[in-house]
Amino acid sequence: MDEGRPIFQQIAERVENDILTGALSEEGQVPSTNEFALYYRINPATAGKGVNLLVEQGILYKRRGIGMFVAAGARERISARRREMFVLEYIAPMLAEAASLGITPHQISQLIEEETS
Amino acid sequence: MTSQNPVIQVDDLTRSYRDVAALQNVSFALQPDIICGLLGRNGAGKTTLMRMLTGQDFPSSGTARMFGENPVENSAVLQQICFVSEGQRYPDGYHARHVLAGAPWFFANWDAAFADALVDKFRLPLKRDVKKLSRGQQSALGVILGLASRAPITIFDEPYLGLDAVARQIFYDALLADYAENPRTILLSTHLIDEVSNLLEHVLVLDEGRLLLDQDAESLRGSASAVAGRAGDVDSFAEGRRVLHRDTLGGLATVTISGRLTPADHRAATAAGLEIAPVSFQQLIVDLSTHPDRRPAVASVAYE
Numbered sequence: 001m002d003e004g005r006p007i008f009q010q011i012a013e014r015v016e017n018d019i020l021t022g023a024l025s026e027e028g029q030v031p032s033t034n035e036f037a038l039y040y041r042i043n044p045a046t047a048g049k050g051v052n053l054l055v056e057q058g059i060l061y062k063r064r065g066i067g068m069f070v071a072a073g074a075r076e077r078i079s080a081r082r083r084e085m086f087v088l089e090y091i092a093p094m095l096a097e098a099a100s101l102g103i104t105p106h107q108i109s110q111l112i113e114e115e116t117s
Numbered sequence: 118m119t120s121q122n123p124v125i126q127v128d129d130l131t132r133s134y135r136d137v138a139a140l141q142n143v144s145f146a147l148q149p150d151i152i153c154g155l156l157g158r159n160g161a162g163k164t165t166l167m168r169m170l171t172g173q174d175f176p177s178s179g180t181a182r183m184f185g186e187n188p189v190e191n192s193a194v195l196q197q198i199c200f201v202s203e204g205q206r207y208p209d210g211y212h213a214r215h216v217l218a219g220a221p222w223f224f225a226n227w228d229a230a231f232a233d234a235l236v237d238k239f240r241l242p243l244k245r246d247v248k249k250l251s252r253g254q255q256s257a258l259g260v261i262l263g264l265a266s267r268a269p270i271t272i273f274d275e276p277y278l279g280l281d282a283v284a285r286q287i288f289y290d291a292l293l294a295d296y297a298e299n300p301r302t303i304l305l306s307t308h309l310i311d312e313v314s315n316l317l318e319h320v321l322v323l324d325e326g327r328l329l330l331d332q333d334a335e336s337l338r339g340s341a342s343a344v345a346g347r348a349g350d351v352d353s354f355a356e357g358r359r360v361l362h363r364d365t366l367g368g369l370a371t372v373t374i375s376g377r378l379t380p381a382d383h384r385a386a387t388a389a390g391l392e393i394a395p396v397s398f399q400q401l402i403v404d405l406s407t408h409p410d411r412r413p414a415v416a417s418v419a420y421e
Contacts, residue, residue, distance in 0.1 A: 001315060004395015005339045034297040041289065042315045043152055044297045046335055096387055 007042050011050025016059065016078045019070055026075060030060060030068045122185065124149040124270060124302050125170060130179035132165055139165040141326045142179070147304070149269075152296060152316055154334070155306040156402055157323035163306040164203070166323065167274050170304075171200040183270060199224060199268035201259040201276050207247045213258050214243040217265075224266035231295070232265035238287050252279030260288050264295055270302045277309065285309070289316060314398040324406050334398075341401050342378050345371040346391035354391055361404040373404050 001007055018024040033051055037044040051068060054060040059074045098108055123146035132140040140162045147153055155163050168174040169181045172188035172195060181188065188194045207216060217236070221227040236243060239257035247255065256279050263271050277285050293316055296303060307313055320337060322330035330337075341361060344351055348370035355372045362373040373396055378386075386393050396404070 002395065004342075004397060006335045007315060007338065008335055037297055038290070038294055040315075041293065043318045043334070044293075044300075045151070045318045046315075049335065093387075100390075 001040065001042070007040075007046050008049035008053060011036060011040065011042070011047055012053045015050070015054055019059070019074050020078055020082075022075075024070050026070045026072050028070050029066075030070060032067060121148055123147055124184060125304070126180075126182040126185070127166075127170075128180050128182075130166075130169060130181055131177045132162075132169060132174065133177045138326050140169070140176075140323075143323070143326075143328045144179075145321060145328060145331045147302065147319065149302050150300040151318040152292075152303040152305065153319040153321060154310075154313060154317040155304055155321050155323065156308075156310055157306075157329075158406060160325075161323040162326040163323055164274055165326075167200065167202070167272050167304070167306065171195070171198055171272060173200075196223070196225065197269045198272065199263055199266040199270070200272045200274070201263040202274045203278060205255070205259060209246070209248070211247050212244055213241055213247060213250070213254075216247065216258060216262065217243070220262060220266065224268055226267035226269075226299075228265050228267060232261055235261040235264060235291060238291070239284060253281065253284060254279075256280050257284060260291075264291055267295075267299055267301065270304070272304045274306050275308065276305070277307065285312065289313065292316065310399040310402055311397070320402075322402060322405065329405060330402075337401065338398060339395060340377055341373055341375050341396040341404070343371055343373050343394045343396050344386060344391050345369065345394070346389065350389045350391055354386055354389060361401075361408050373400075 033048040036047040060068050061071050125147040128144050130143045157163050183194050186194050217232050241257050260276050317334040320334050351370040359375040360372050361375050364371045
């Protein structure tokens, strides 16, 4: 866990990551709040808050008496949101660092081409 | 958050010993079934507070109520409380097995099988005089009592003294697992903030007898940032904000700023060539406790 951020957000992100990679499949059951708490060694209320955040966003849903499941379409919704954040979290910092090193946007495209060819 | 009747309610509690004020005008209320950390430096008043809560000492003024009642000589209340204090004394010739055998007399919810499992995990010798156990073994005995008692309010006063890293992990894991199955109110005083911070739902910080912080642990996390860069740039960024701590190295400075930074703050900092780093839970408590005008920095901070 990263000490400087609320843990419930980090739990929600980890569950999202597992949905993105397919480790948790749509309509598949996710671990219980207590299982999350014991695995990550965090307070169960905190784990519950992370899970509830995803329920509010429609990523997970509850089946009364059975448990928590990944909603259909969750994967696409998560990746759509992450794509929006991609510019802010990856492209913008990269451009700022490039500017301070005197690397032009054109040179960046060339570097990307080289890396991916 | 649902607001129930607080299980522990302290109002304007003051305890003076001659001219020393061990606790000064402390007020807080704890909701049931949470794990709360009681943090603070040596001499901050943690043990004094715990002794008031468990009816072992009397307030000079103010009140401490457990389940809405005064705990002093109140057996109905005291039966619901397990207080694991430092340096618990037992009669001569008393073995750990005697302590455990007597526990059901005091604790209605005592789980003997759970206690046995913990004895194995901690490798606690049962047939030895408690006085001859090592400091760590005595602490393990206290931890076992505290956990297996399943008391509705369980209070641990620095229960880890002499416990090695492995034994402390056993304690934290057992506490979490058993709490998850059997929710109850846990009040835990500790100096090892980093080790327990993820277990806590709520935090109380005492300093020199005063309550410095009474806050949800999650809202505390990320509620301060360290901003580093050229001293002039750092100081102009910090102007008008609450600075908890400032370090300098040559022409460079790092300040700890209280309060959540907005995306606009982040952009401004990046544009000024400043670096922003999160402040750990423990560091934030340390900064708050050493700040010259120690007043609650973040009484309540909304997410995002």
